[in-house]
Amino acid sequence: MSRWSNAIALAAGLLVARPALAQPRAPQAPAGQANVTLPTVVEHVDAVYPPDKLAQGVDTTVEVLVTVERNGTVGDAQIAVSGGEAFDAAALAAVRRWRFSPATRDGVPIRARIRVPFHFAPEPHPPVPVPPGAPTDTPPPDAVPPPGPLAPATKPPANKPPADKHTHSHGEPPAELDSGLALPHAVAEPGKPIEIHVQGRPNPPRRGASDFRLGRAVLDSAPRPTTADLIKSAPGFHVMRPEGDAVAQRVSLRGFDADHGQDIQFTVGGTIPLNQPSHIHGQGYADLNVLIPETVRSLRVLEGVYDPHQGDFAVAGSVDFDLGVEERGVRATASYGSFDTKRLVAIFAPAGQSEETFGAAVVRTTDGFGEGVRGSISGGFTGQYRFELPGDLSALVHLSSYGARSTVAGVLRRDDIDRRIVDFYGAYPDTSARSQSAAATRTQASFSLQRTGDDGSEASFGLWGAYGTYRSRLNFTGYTQRSRLRPTWAGRGDLIEQSNDDGGFGARASYRTRRYEAASWLKAQLTLGADAEAHSIDQAQNLLEAPQNETWDRRVDTTVRSLRIGAFADALFTFSRWARLRGGLRADFISFDIDDRLGNQVPAFREETHFIGYRRTAAGIAWGPRATLEVDPLPSLRLFAAYGRGYRSPQARQLEEGEQAPFATVHSYEAGARYQYEPARLSATLVAYETRLSYDLAFDAEEGRLERIGPTTRRGLVAYLQANPLTGFNASISATFVRATLDSPPPPTPENPTPPYVEGQSLPYVPPVVVRTDVSYRRALGTFRGKPLVARAGYGATFLSPRPLPYAQEARTVFVVDASLGLRRDFVEIGVDATNLFNARYADTEYVFVSDWRTSDIPSHLPARHISAGSPLTILGNLTFYL
Numbered sequence: 001m002s003r004w005s006n007a008i009a010l011a012a013g014l015l016v017a018r019p020a021l022a023q024p025r026a027p028q029a030p031a032g033q034a035n036v037t038l039p040t041v042v043e044h045v046d047a048v049y050p051p052d053k054l055a056q057g058v059d060t061t062v063e064v065l066v067t068v069e070r071n072g073t074v075g076d077a078q079i080a081v082s083g084g085e086a087f088d089a090a091a092l093a094a095v096r097r098w099r100f101s102p103a104t105r106d107g108v109p110i111r112a113r114i115r116v117p118f119h120f121a122p123e124p125h126p127p128v129p130v131p132p133g134a135p136t137d138t139p140p141p142d143a144v145p146p147p148g149p150l151a152p153a154t155k156p157p158a159n160k161p162p163a164d165k166h167t168h169s170h171g172e173p174p175a176e177l178d179s180g181l182a183l184p185h186a187v188a189e190p191g192k193p194i195e196i197h198v199q200g201r202p203n204p205p206r207r208g209a210s211d212f213r214l215g216r217a218v219l220d221s222a223p224r225p226t227t228a229d230l231i232k233s234a235p236g237f238h239v240m241r242p243e244g245d246a247v248a249q250r251v252s253l254r255g256f257d258a259d260h261g262q263d264i265q266f267t268v269g270g271t272i273p274l275n276q277p278s279h280i281h282g283q284g285y286a287d288l289n290v291l292i293p294e295t296v297r298s299l300r301v302l303e304g305v306y307d308p309h310q311g312d313f314a315v316a317g318s319v320d321f322d323l324g325v326e327e328r329g330v331r332a333t334a335s336y337g338s339f340d341t342k343r344l345v346a347i348f349a350p351a352g353q354s355e356e357t358f359g360a361a362v363v364r365t366t367d368g369f370g371e372g373v374r375g376s377i378s379g380g381f382t383g384q385y386r387f388e389l390p391g392d393l394s395a396l397v398h399l400s401s402y403g404a405r406s407t408v409a410g411v412l413r414r415d416d417i418d419r420r421i422v423d424f425y426g427a428y429p430d431t432s433a434r435s436q437s438a439a440a441t442r443t444q445a446s447f448s449l450q451r452t453g454d455d456g457s458e459a460s461f462g463l464w465g466a467y468g469t470y471r472s473r474l475n476f477t478g479y480t481q482r483s484r485l486r487p488t489w490a491g492r493g494d495l496i497e498q499s500n501d502d503g504g505f506g507a508r509a510s511y512r513t514r515r516y517e518a519a520s521w522l523k524a525q526l527t528l529g530a531d532a533e534a535h536s537i538d539q540a541q542n543l544l545e546a547p548q549n550e551t552w553d554r555r556v557d558t559t560v561r562s563l564r565i566g567a568f569a570d571a572l573f574t575f576s577r578w579a580r581l582r583g584g585l586r587a588d589f590i591s592f593d594i595d596d597r598l599g600n601q602v603p604a605f606r607e608e609t610h611f612i613g614y615r616r617t618a619a620g621i622a623w624g625p626r627a628t629l630e631v632d633p634l635p636s637l638r639l640f641a642a643y644g645r646g647y648r649s650p651q652a653r654q655l656e657e658g659e660q661a662p663f664a665t666v667h668s669y670e671a672g673a674r675y676q677y678e679p680a681r682l683s684a685t686l687v688a689y690e691t692r693l694s695y696d697l698a699f700d701a702e703e704g705r706l707e708r709i710g711p712t713t714r715r716g717l718v719a720y721l722q723a724n725p726l727t728g729f730n731a732s733i734s735a736t737f738v739r740a741t742l743d744s745p746p747p748p749t750p751e752n753p754t755p756p757y758v759e760g761q762s763l764p765y766v767p768p769v770v771v772r773t774d775v776s777y778r779r780a781l782g783t784f785r786g787k788p789l790v791a792r793a794g795y796g797a798t799f800l801s802p803r804p805l806p807y808a809q810e811a812r813t814v815f816v817v818d819a820s821l822g823l824r825r826d827f828v829e830i831g832v833d834a835t836n837l838f839n840a841r842y843a844d845t846e847y848v849f850v851s852d853w854r855t856s857d858i859p860s861h862l863p864a865r866h867i868s869a870g871s872p873l874t875i876l877g878n879l880t881f882y883l
Helices: 001-011 085-095 163-170 225-235 416-417
Strands: 014-021 039-045 060-068 074-081 097-102 104-106 106-109 112-120 185-186 211-215 238-240 250-253 262-267 296-301 317-323 327-336 343-348 357-367 376-389 394-407 437-452 457-474 495-512 516-519 520-546 550-575 579-596 614-634 638-648 664-677 680-698 707-723 729-742 768-783 787-800 814-825 828-835 845-848 864-869 872-880
Touching: 060 085, 060 262, 085 097, 085 112, 085 163, 112 768, 225 238, 225 787, 376 787, 416 864, 814 872
Parallel strands: 262 317
Antiparallel strands: 014 112, 039 097, 039 185, 060 074, 060 112, 104 106, 211 296, 238 250, 296 317, 327 343, 327 872, 343 357, 357 376, 376 394, 394 437, 437 457, 457 495, 495 520, 516 520, 520 550, 550 579, 579 614, 614 638, 638 664, 664 680, 680 707, 707 729, 729 768, 768 787, 787 814, 814 828, 828 872, 845 864
8 A cells, every 4th residue: 555655646746835824814913013014925936845755645834934024025034843854944945935015014114024834735636846946827816716724815805905005105116026926915824923023134215216126037137247247237337348357347327437436336235335435546446346246136226316325426326236145055156168268156055044144156267358368367255144133133244355367458549450450359469568467356344233123213233344455557558658757768668557455444323213103194204324434545556668567657656544424314204195205414524644655746956955745634525415205196106306416535646735625526316207017017117317517537548547527417318117027027128318418628738738528528438328128038847857947048138329439539339139048957057148149349448549559650649549349259158056
């Protein structure tokens, strides 16, 4: 009899354990918390019955304590009642992929802990199991649930409004569009208590129509070679890598040529700032390579400056990287492809821990495209650990470290390419050109605490520290420079050596009060916060003569010490259920101590009475009022209007003694609308904006850094559509149109009698039109030798209109498509990534300036077009093991 029962069980295949669910009913708050509503399921995944327990026919129940975050994701899951090791693991693996409509208190989303029982029992007619990584296939919303206590209810009760209506009226829309249909009932079993307590990291409210949240559904759509490539999917963003893998990527956003980060505030977990002030290569330099792309759980992209939390460098906007690993266990991915590229990633995410607890490491090496002049080698590590402390405290420890070195091909003159003197993907044979390289390291750590009170108040505190090094040797102009210390020295090559060593530390703290009810139609809430950071920076810039790399001129030798202290007040007023007014004031104090050892160069006739050097101090305060108004004329439509004033701190070396630090101030205005049709299915956003910047920066090839060019104005439109019409299918498309103009250029000088900028001209390097599309599809294909097969496919496409250049020049159109494919069976996945799928020949960046590469007998002193080639078709094969 035992033999026959075993055979029948094996023939039936894998059985599925369903969560033990109550009959449909409206969620009720625990006693004493009548203003609290419980989480409801929006997307669920059945647990897979352990195959090695089939023959035994075990019938058991596992109870899991689940922490539901404010955005509806599962933050933590722990076994409360064990049903055996194998069943515990199956229950945890399933519940971590659930999605909820979050718990609320007074209509405000809160973190909550609930108890979810899973009942494992063999069934005579088991459904097809849902493998890890597969989409959730739920019945249609009008399906009639089968009878029985284990059947999940799929039809909402008549007296229970859809979860998204409540969220739209009182809280925030979902952070991202997930597949799955609504299951609006409490996850509970009769007689089983639901525990509620508030904890953890605050979930920031949306600020205007240009506050975008991107989750893994969007980020996984196309290949992402670097962390910077993740932000390509946000409207108006474009990312370039003209100077190799060891130099921060060049970024543009909504009409801003943010270069290496000067106009975008980058943070990790809302705590660690990535922008480095007064960096030698560019103010606000932000090397995103310190993060591993696979560990970024989601992005918050706020375009514009409307949130009082936004500080230094939030001129075009801000980006916050939320780190976490959803699928628990051990994962290792080995990749090999074009140009002898090798990459290995290992991720450890212990089961039973929060998604924010993980460790990851990556190493990568490549010869690079084009004559082997773009080779690089890099390695990185990221680790996090979240744990609970007494008193409803939640703590997070973070550590990241990264290092890279690469050779750089530099720029090429277009006329030399056209004359076939040099190949489009090549480099000049000149010794100085072949000596270009870069190296960088960064190590950062943080410790943060969060606490949410039972009354809805929240408090957070974080400490961070970081140390980064940067070295580069770049030649943009060939042989045009003359020594400033020895004017008779010339023609030794314009190989600019830059170095920047930055040690910084800081702290952030905030407190949000409970929500006060001033009247039946008016509620108010206040947030107070402060942050501080201090930096000690050593930097130098010299000219080198290749190949011995001998210094033949010194341009910069400076030590900068800076201190920034910021404080803000942020208020929220809710008028009935139809309107909300958010806003407040931010103030930042910054002081500088500059030891400029090459400042105030002494003329030759005074060398006997004075020494070179200029020690000075400067300070300033930046004020920033911000406000956002939201109105809901319809349940599915929200209108926005916003204003904010932000700032960018000055480059320390440009300050004079006692100067009131001349912050670059930006006035940002926008009006827009967001329409949502079943928030898990369709979201459309349209925004009109204007930004006015008091003074802008542009790249100076002669010095290899950014210089001032005067005040600027940008006006534009942004359209963004995100859709999830089918289970497993996700699509997003954005189009940004902008007119960016220079209001008042710098006047001619004896040193530069014909400046490249004129009043009213379009800002250089900024594409007027940016269109981005991301599409992905994931589907279960059935089984192969008893194991499920899951396929995925996706692509991302970027279109850039011609970009204006100095001296009335214009760059060419860019259209690039990236794609990926993958097939997973059980613990093994094979995949292929292709960047620049159609092998488009395009320039990653284009410049116009004077250069002399000695390719002509008569050097020209007229500005010429220069390009940095974009990568050709690159294919990378991937093999991943999930253990």
